[in-house]
Amino acid sequence: MTTFVSILYIIAFALFIYGLMGLTGPRTAVRGNWIAAVGMAIAVIATFLLPGMGNWWLIALGIVLGTVVGVPAARQVKMTAMPQMVALFNGVGGGAVALIAWVEFRTTDGFAHEPLYVAIASLFAAVVGSVSFWGSNIAFGKLQELISGRPISIGRLQQPLNVLLVVAALACAVVIAAGGGSEWLIIGVLVASAVLGVMVVLPIGGADMPVVISLLNAFTGLSAAAMGLALDNTALIVAGMIVGASGSILTNLMAKAMNRSIPAIVAGGFGGGTAVA
Amino acid sequence: MLVESLAVLVLAGFVGFAVISKVPNTLHTPLMSGTNAIHGIVLLGGLIVLGMGADGVLNKILLVIAIAFGTINVVGGFLVTDRMLGMFKEKPKEQQDAAKEAKK
Numbered sequence: 525m526t527t528f529v530s531i532l533y534i535i536a537f538a539l540f541i542y543g544l545m546g547l548t549g550p551r552t553a554v555r556g557n558w559i560a561a562v563g564m565a566i567a568v569i570a571t572f573l574l575p576g577m578g579n580w581w582l583i584a585l586g587i588v589l590g591t592v593v594g595v596p597a598a599r600q601v602k603m604t605a606m607p608q609m610v611a612l613f614n615g616v617g618g619g620a621v622a623l624i625a626w627v628e629f630r631t632t633d634g635f636a637h638e639p640l641y642v643a644i645a646s647l648f649a650a651v652v653g654s655v656s657f658w659g660s661n662i663a664f665g666k667l668q669e670l671i672s673g674r675p676i677s678i679g680r681l682q683q684p685l686n687v688l689l690v691v692a693a694l695a696c697a698v699v700i701a702a703g704g705g706s707e708w709l710i711i712g713v714l715v716a717s718a719v720l721g722v723m724v725v726l727p728i729g730g731a732d733m734p735v736v737i738s739l740l741n742a743f744t745g746l747s748a749a750a751m752g753l754a755l756d757n758t759a760l761i762v763a764g765m766i767v768g769a770s771g772s773i774l775t776n777l778m779a780k781a782m783n784r785s786i787p788a789i790v791a792g793g794f795g796g797g798t799a800v801a
Numbered sequence: 802m803l804v805e806s807l808a809v810l811v812l813a814g815f816v817g818f819a820v821i822s823k824v825p826n827t828l829h830t831p832l833m834s835g836t837n838a839i840h841g842i843v844l845l846g847g848l849i850v851l852g853m854g855a856d857g858v859l860n861k862i863l864l865v866i867a868i869a870f871g872t873i874n875v876v877g878g879f880l881v882t883d884r885m886l887g888m889f890k891e892k893p894k895e896q897q898d899a900a901k902e903a904k905k
Contacts, residue, residue: 768814
């Protein structure tokens with residue numbers, strides 16, 4: 525059965541790649557999107573076929589909840605509000621990765637009996653997923669004008685604070701990888717990354733937001749790939765990494781199209797207007 | 802197992818780089834949205850961890866939320882991409898002009 529699942533996964537990758545190729549051309553884009561969607565459906569069905577799957581009611585509950593929220597949101601959003609919708613969908617993806625990493629920590633007694641690479645990959649996924657979730661939510665808030673679209677920064681303290689947050693998240697992660705099993709450590713990782721995500725996106729102006737969303741999109745892809753390494757699931761590794769790589773290229777293309785450079789955007793402070801994408 | 806996974810990881814990275822070479826500017830946002838839908842594959846992570854028997858109420862709650870998040874990412878992502886692209890379909894002429902513009 526696992527071989528059959530692997531074959532279905534391979535078909536799914538092929539469809540993802542073919543679909544993405546379609547998405548890069550105006551004439552093939554609509555079809556490309558649906559080809560990728562079919563690939564996703566195959567990947568999900570394949571996962572249901574894995575031996576030993578259980579907890580069906582809870583799985584059904586999660587999927588129904590997601591569908592009930594996701595479909596109307598995607599259907600009813602105004603055309604002009606598309607970029608923030610993408611930010612929101614990207615954010616929940618990152619949030620899912622962070623939550624899975626947290627549960628992984630809880631169910632393995634802090635990765636006590638797992639190989640080191642599982643701990644490292646899970647912790648990477650936790651950090652990046654959390655940054656992506658909170659960063660995307662701030663991007664959503666800015667584009668939706670729940671938060672001022674203008675750059676919000678705390679001045680010169682900003683960069684040292686960000687560095688401090690990175691150090692805090694890494695320190696907690698290193699203690700966990702070295703064998704620390706306290707749950708506060710993983711909560712520390714998630715919270716420090718969350719504050720970092722908020723702090724990095726807040727100083728960025730609304731006009732630069734589409735590029736930032738694309739960057740966070742690539743990040744979420746990378747965190748999905750890391751989660752795949754930890755769970756030893758090829759589907760997550762391949763799809764996540766394809767998004768991580770193509771997302772980085774796309775971020776670069778978008779920044780170039782706007783005559784901006786990614787470091788300048790992340791450093792923030794420009795583009796005070798609202799988004800034009 | 803790790804080495805095989807890393808090999809797959811690196812190869813997938815190169816595929817990702819190769820797929821995105823020339824994209825007209827008008828397709829940047831739909832393409833971002835399409836890749837966004839694809840990383841909704843994290844849904845599978847939630848399915849596996851919950852399906853393989855996670856115990857404890859908090860773990861189950863977190864995983865149901867994760868699966869719901871992943872589903873929103875997948876379903877919403879593909880639908881939103883389709884709607885964006887549908888916007889292009891309705892005015893094919895402008896779209897062609899825009900594509901020409903992007904090629905310059």
